[in-house]
Amino acid sequence: MDRLLTAGFRHNSRRLTRFARPQPSESLPAPDTARKYMLYLHVPFCTVLCPFCSFHRVCFEEHKALRYFKSLRQEIRMAHEAGYRFSDVYVGGGTPTVMPAELAETLGLLHKLSPIESISIETNPDDLRPEVMSQMRDAGVTRVSVGIQSLDDELLKQMDRYEKYGSAAEVIKRLEKAHGFFETLNADMIFNLPYQDERSLLRDIDLLTRQLEVSQVTFYPLMSAESTMRKMLKTMGEVDFDREGHMYRLILDALPDSYQPSSAWCFNRERGTVDEYIIENEEYLGLGSGAMSYLDGVLYSSTFSLNHYNRQVDGGRFGISRRQPLTRRDRLRYFMLMNLFGLSLDKAVAEKRYPGFFWKLAPEILGLKMMGAVRDEGDRLVLTEYGMRVWILIMREFFMAVSDFRDLMRHTIREELDAPGPLETRIPTPDLRPPGTH
Template identity: 25%
Template sequence: MNRSMTAAENSYPMEPAGLYIHVPFCRRKCAYCDFYSITGTAGLTARWLAALNLEASMYRSSFPAFDTVYIGGGTPSILDADLLEVLMDRVVSWFSLNNGAEITIEANPCDIDQEKILLFQRMGFTRINLGVQSLSADVLQFLGRSHSVETAAAALAQLESKWPHSFGVDMIYGVPGQSENHWLGDLEKALAFGPDHVSCYQLSIEKGTRLYKLHAEGKFRLPGESFSAGLFTATSDFMASHGYMHYEVSNFAATASVKSRHNLKYWHHVPYLGLGPSAHSFDGSRRWWNARSVKRYCDALESNTAPVEGAEVLSESDLTREAVFLGLRTSEGIALELVPETKENLIFLEKGRHMRFLEIRDGKIIPTAKGLLVADYLALSLC
């Protein structure tokens, strides 16, 4: 560790950008969710799609090719077949997609049946991320999910038997009143359907959500920090015992080949383009984000104006700091040279090794499973 490395020199190879498209429509708003969405479509889908077309035309020269596409939301699977087909045709006409591109769609269990699976396959999707969140009725009710345990299980069974590609499951834990055994039992039920990717998110209370209001009113209490840390560790150990690699703080993959290539772009600091209301973009040095409103988004584009609501230009030190924070969230870690060779950092690295938070090998600082629990602490201490 003899010099400070720039973020651009980090050890990840240069790769094509990723494309994210935000579908801002949901059947109903879940109690915990702070992603931008509106309930129902209110006749806005055609206008939204036309605006997407206008926005995409603004970036054809600066983002010529992609090797990942992620259709997120909201609830993309709520779109009817004709509109979804038009959207995917437009994606191919807007931009060049590399051979073997990873193309992902988020889906609600309510929308998954044999007909929808065949539709997704025909449209070229290579991954489905199913928002199960729980296989316990009480947890689904607390979270305000629109599906039942039976609906989720039926959707998982359909994917297991009929979907020929990768599929992932999103789960939430750390719900008030949920014991470790309850959570791990829930997780085991999901694994029985053979997903090759699992995202396990610890419940957080975000401002503006129904849970935030209920929590402020004292209607429930979140688990304590020590108990939550125990759940994180138990989850990592449980997934490892079932053959899944813990490759990012909240993400597990059955093999390296089924890691989310799109999400890895965020953690690797690779450029990405976001289209749609509230979508974020990054070109390597500048980040910008769109209006958090379907109406304002469409109004801007119909007036031949970019729907950008805010932007920031990142300095080299900003980029390096972000590379440390993002990289230490993954099992790949960061290049050792990203960290200045100071006495304080050398002492901290030795302390981190002693406490088994990290390893130093092959010129990299690599967090252990225990270290992923305190990834932000590691990054703060080294920046």
């Protein structure tokens, strides 16, 4: 069953993320001035390029990072001038804390421009130092997500993380010292690594939830672009997707009752920010090289070239270089996908957002019910435990398709550097018409 579902989800995910080339974007859509948006910022710099990672990242060089942060702050000002206002911020990477002072200055700018309510940042264990954490807390950060991946020394060595970020024992000490700095301290973990066995996985769960009692833990299935998978064979071995479901069930069974799911792969010990900003925010704006946005039914991607990104911003243009409009049906599917990833779909909200929602998606919803993936509780559809497993599979295929798209974007870096005007995105003139009159 998993293999059949994987084939179907893989086909659909790759269709959604197959950005036509060149398909430049002339502008971002004008914002709805009556609402506040989710903002995603991408900081692509890393001191270690982990072999399993497919995200947009480059080796850290101080002069490049300083130039980049300057451009990122300018792009934030441009979004503000275009009329966008933000309530929540998610900073991903790369390693956003690679230059803490620059990140703090960037977050300070956001606080001046928008009524920010929450800020979530990603980091690595070596940045869990009191001086860095204090600086982030003072900059308004409410959630820190630490990329741990595993607490097995042998697996850390295979991932090239042992020498840079320390042994499992050292990582545990840093996590202990990070307690109390933020509302939410999340531990990002990976399951179904090639040489990860049940004992190693269960030990990770025990250390994080019973010994350290972190406020939030996220278990991602291993998911990378096809090119990354091929490179991983040299150091990490081949991924066996057939055992993914078994390992996920181990996680669900081993977690203490005090940890409750907030998404199919995120578990909270106490109330905290959901790990995936795309769950609670149907639309979001992404700024920075390699960032993606979803606005007005269109997916946008920014250039992966740092030089092209800097050049765009210097010229008063956003870094956007690709766009992919979604069909009406795909927009409904995306809405259902993300809501059920957050464990439930409110029927009234769905119908208000998309009139005729349940009639138009009747075949998909019937299929989910027949599979036992969702149950109908009257006012909402709720993901079952089996449905959580199905959604892990769906999201794995979705993000792997996004990773394959990132590979495509990396291949177009030279093309974008040499391109004259057509790929450049100009600042949109704010559209002050009431929402719904476009």
